[in-house]
Amino acid sequence: MNNFTFYSPTYFAFGKETENQAGQYVRQFGGSKVLLHYGGGSVIRSGLLDRVKKSLDNAQIPFVELGGVKPNPRSGLVYEGIDLCRKENVDFILAVGGGSTIDSAKAIAAGTVYDGDFWDFYSGKPIEKALPVGTILTIAAAGSEGSPDSVITKEEGMLKRGASGNAIRPKFSILNPELTQTLPAYQTAAGITDIMAHLYERYLTNTKEVEVTDRLIEALLLTMVHEGPRVIADPDNYEARANIMWAGMMAHNNSCGVGRSQDWNSHNIEHELSALYDCAHGAGLAITMPAVFSYVMDHDVMRFAKVAVRVWGCQMDFDHPEVTAKAGIEAFKTFLKAIGMPLTFAEIGAKEEDIPKLVDTLCNGNGGNGSISGFVTLNEDDCTKIYKMML
Amino acid sequence: MNNFTFYSPTYFAFGKETENQAGQYVRQFGGSKVLLHYGGGSVIRSGLLDRVKKSLDNAQIPFVELGGVKPNPRSGLVYEGIDLCRKENVDFILAVGGGSTIDSAKAIAAGTVYDGDFWDFYSGKPIEKALPVGTILTIAAAGSEGSPDSVITKEEGMLKRGASGNAIRPKFSILNPELTQTLPAYQTAAGITDIMAHLYERYLTNTKEVEVTDRLIEALLLTMVHEGPRVIADPDNYEARANIMWAGMMAHNNSCGVGRSQDWNSHNIEHELSALYDCAHGAGLAITMPAVFSYVMDHDVMRFAKVAVRVWGCQMDFDHPEVTAKAGIEAFKTFLKAIGMPLTFAEIGAKEEDIPKLVDTLCNGNGGNGSISGFVTLNEDDCTKIYKMML
Numbered sequence: 001m002n003n004f005t006f007y008s009p010t011y012f013a014f015g016k017e018t019e020n021q022a023g024q025y026v027r028q029f030g031g032s033k034v035l036l037h038y039g040g041g042s043v044i045r046s047g048l049l050d051r052v053k054k055s056l057d058n059a060q061i062p063f064v065e066l067g068g069v070k071p072n073p074r075s076g077l078v079y080e081g082i083d084l085c086r087k088e089n090v091d092f093i094l095a096v097g098g099g100s101t102i103d104s105a106k107a108i109a110a111g112t113v114y115d116g117d118f119w120d121f122y123s124g125k126p127i128e129k130a131l132p133v134g135t136i137l138t139i140a141a142a143g144s145e146g147s148p149d150s151v152i153t154k155e156e157g158m159l160k161r162g163a164s165g166n167a168i169r170p171k172f173s174i175l176n177p178e179l180t181q182t183l184p185a186y187q188t189a190a191g192i193t194d195i196m197a198h199l200y201e202r203y204l205t206n207t208k209e210v211e212v213t214d215r216l217i218e219a220l221l222l223t224m225v226h227e228g229p230r231v232i233a234d235p236d237n238y239e240a241r242a243n244i245m246w247a248g249m250m251a252h253n254n255s256c257g258v259g260r261s262q263d264w265n266s267h268n269i270e271h272e273l274s275a276l277y278d279c280a281h282g283a284g285l286a287i288t289m290p291a292v293f294s295y296v297m298d299h300d301v302m303r304f305a306k307v308a309v310r311v312w313g314c315q316m317d318f319d320h321p322e323v324t325a326k327a328g329i330e331a332f333k334t335f336l337k338a339i340g341m342p343l344t345f346a347e348i349g350a351k352e353e354d355i356p357k358l359v360d361t362l363c364n365g366n367g368g369n370g371s372i373s374g375f376v377t378l379n380e381d382d383c384t385k386i387y388k389m390m391l
Numbered sequence: 392m393n394n395f396t397f398y399s400p401t402y403f404a405f406g407k408e409t410e411n412q413a414g415q416y417v418r419q420f421g422g423s424k425v426l427l428h429y430g431g432g433s434v435i436r437s438g439l440l441d442r443v444k445k446s447l448d449n450a451q452i453p454f455v456e457l458g459g460v461k462p463n464p465r466s467g468l469v470y471e472g473i474d475l476c477r478k479e480n481v482d483f484i485l486a487v488g489g490g491s492t493i494d495s496a497k498a499i500a501a502g503t504v505y506d507g508d509f510w511d512f513y514s515g516k517p518i519e520k521a522l523p524v525g526t527i528l529t530i531a532a533a534g535s536e537g538s539p540d541s542v543i544t545k546e547e548g549m550l551k552r553g554a555s556g557n558a559i560r561p562k563f564s565i566l567n568p569e570l571t572q573t574l575p576a577y578q579t580a581a582g583i584t585d586i587m588a589h590l591y592e593r594y595l596t597n598t599k600e601v602e603v604t605d606r607l608i609e610a611l612l613l614t615m616v617h618e619g620p621r622v623i624a625d626p627d628n629y630e631a632r633a634n635i636m637w638a639g640m641m642a643h644n645n646s647c648g649v650g651r652s653q654d655w656n657s658h659n660i661e662h663e664l665s666a667l668y669d670c671a672h673g674a675g676l677a678i679t680m681p682a683v684f685s686y687v688m689d690h691d692v693m694r695f696a697k698v699a700v701r702v703w704g705c706q707m708d709f710d711h712p713e714v715t716a717k718a719g720i721e722a723f724k725t726f727l728k729a730i731g732m733p734l735t736f737a738e739i740g741a742k743e744e745d746i747p748k749l750v751d752t753l754c755n756g757n758g759g760n761g762s763i764s765g766f767v768t769l770n771e772d773d774c775t776k777i778y779k780m781m782l
Binding site: 001002003004005006007008009011012013014015016018177208209210211212213215216218219220222223226227238239240242243244246247250255258259 | 392393394395396397398399400402403404405406407409568599600601602603604606607609610611613614617618629630631633634635637638641646649650
């Protein structure tokens with residue numbers, strides 16, 4: 001096991017009607033004037049935003065609003081948020097939504113107290129301070145509610161890049177599984193896929209003998225295998241929603257990823273897809289992961305055989321472990337299809353002729369030098385082959 | 392799943408030689424004068440205490456010392472620590488040792504800033520403030536390095552009682568698996584047993600459909616089943632030590648216990664044993680758990696069958712699930728014996744004639760009303776039978 005540090009100080013309030021405590025938590029964590037940040041549509045229609053406003057009113061906390069966050073959140077709205085926070089002397093950002101809204105809120109939080117361009121943080125500069133952020137989560141997926149991470153897309157060039165820092169970890173996150181019950185099935189499934197991707201990215205490691213984190217990752221994958229089809233079949237199943245929601249946080253606060261190298265090549269390869277085609281991140285991952293796994297499987301057949309046996313219930317072929325390893329990848333594809341996820345380029349409107357551009361941005365954009373590194377280092381030729389496997 | 396809150400803000404530094412960063416972390420978390428609290432013997436002999444002192448010196452942090460913590464830590468030393476902290480204007484407590492030392496440090500931390508008797512906290516008063524505590528862990532067992540809990544024994548009447556509060560959560564905990572390599576095998580095994588007890592106490596729930604936390608608990612139990620015998624056979628196995636150490640923290644910071652009722656009857660029944668006979672807490676648990684599990688098994692046979700299949704690798708007897716459930720308890724006993732733990736009263740010097748006294752203190756001491764509650768409510772008659780099963 002590698003040396004590591006682990007720090008996850010976010011306060012989680014989980015369960016029914018917990019969004020009504022938003023005002024109380026903002027006050028507890030030092031907020032006196034709030035930017036209420038959200039997307040649109042469902043948060044308003046469902047009455048959630050009104051309940052949150054009422055909670056802030058009850059706690060006598062004034063707020064300004066900035067809606068309009070889109071999936072794959074954009075830099076333009078971040079700049080707008082930064083201006084608004086400065087003008088209004090906001091000292092706390094409350095995100096109401098999914099990973100996109102939370103990531104946008106984190107970017108605004110860091111940018112507001114920084115003299116330069118907030119994009120510096122998404123180009124490698126460490127985030128050292130930020131306004132405090134709280135979240136009210138409406139989709140179990142990104143894990144941003146308990147992570148130090150944020151991913152933003154810059155309109156100019158459609159560059160999708162990440163930043164990270166303890167300063168942008170949420171001070172509190174309110175997780176009410178009821179809020180996810182009205183999600184369209186496709187979004188629920190994309191969220192499930194994103195959670196499983198966070199687990200697989202950590203599972204694919206070159207660090208030896210990390211039984212505890214292997215087992216924890218498998219536990220969360222098994223939870224998704226059990227609960228995913230249940231929630232797709234029965235969207236109102238609170239218990240299934242609750243299990244998925246806690247698994248989503250645990251999958252990404254890194255308690256199951258410490259002390260080991262991690263992959264993240266599937267995420268990097270997918271980011272180019274959702275940046276260019278604006279598909280749901282989870283849907284892009286559903287297409288990407290099986291291709292990547294098949295391509296890199298030979299690097300460590302026994303690791304893929306292990307997840308096949310322990311998570312997918314495959315019988316171990318002791319004479320031909322590669323058969324078991326492949327069966328695990330096939331089982332994952334079958335699962336993804338069953339919950340309604342796409343498996344091919346065409347299903348998200350991606351085009352074969354874009355592959356050279358995708359590969360170039362992936363391997364050379366933002367200071368890259370012709371390859372991406374992770375479980376296996378992949379050069380432009382590798383990435384081209386992987387994108388072609390998704391056709 | 393029940394509504395819950397989860398908060399685990401401790402900063403963990405894990406890995407080789409991390410104890411040399413102690414001074415830097417004390418400073419980072421606001422300490423300017425330290426009480427260095429420890430047991431004795433091995434911490435001094437191994438040179439650990441000297442390394443920690445050097446680290447404090449390097450960070451220019453003055454300290455006073457209080458050694459002498461014993462297993463099942465006593466109130467007498469806590470009073471002494473409180474007096475010393477007040478006299479010396481200590482503002483940070485650094486515990487170097489195992490659960491006993493950390494629990495003693497937590498009690499001193501709460502007592503120093505409280506006008507009344509610190510024992511009030513161990514009689515039910517909530518802990519609202521305390522001096523900050525840091526830890527350098529030397530045995531994977533109690534989980535106190537990442538928990539808000541402390542257990543102290545009051546000499547008068549040998550009452551062993553717990554207190555809890557976020558104020559006594561360690562600000563940082565340094566976990567170096569190397570420090571556990573010199574432990575006698577018996578203490579290593581007792582630690583493994585304690586960790587497994589923290590998992591079983593959470594596994595035995597009356598809350599339905601908590602798949603995510605069931606799976607996480609099973610993951611950590613499976614880790615112990617894999618690593619326990621490895622570390623007993625090969626005490627210098629760093630990887631096994633590291634997996635056990637992280638599992639020990641995760642087993643008790645409650646990330647795998649949220650949203651569900653928990654048991655803790657085995658702990659309560661055991662506490663009377665270690666209070667009266669001063670046995671290792673883990674050893675007492677090895678004797679207690681199989682008896683408790685066998686006694687309460689009929690309350691939820693399928694839960695015991697589940698852990699038997701998923702953790703102990705038993706084949707499910709679909710016609711007679713109780714056979715599988717029993718096989719899981721037997722497998723646990725076999726495991727405990729294999730790592731060198733006792734299974735009977737005689738092995739820890741406990742006596743049948745003491746049972747009435749044990750039961751009376753358990754069920755009626757400290758304000759009890761003739762029973763203890765958990766997975767199953769147990770009255771004096773139940774507890775008498777359970778203690779007799781340990782003979």
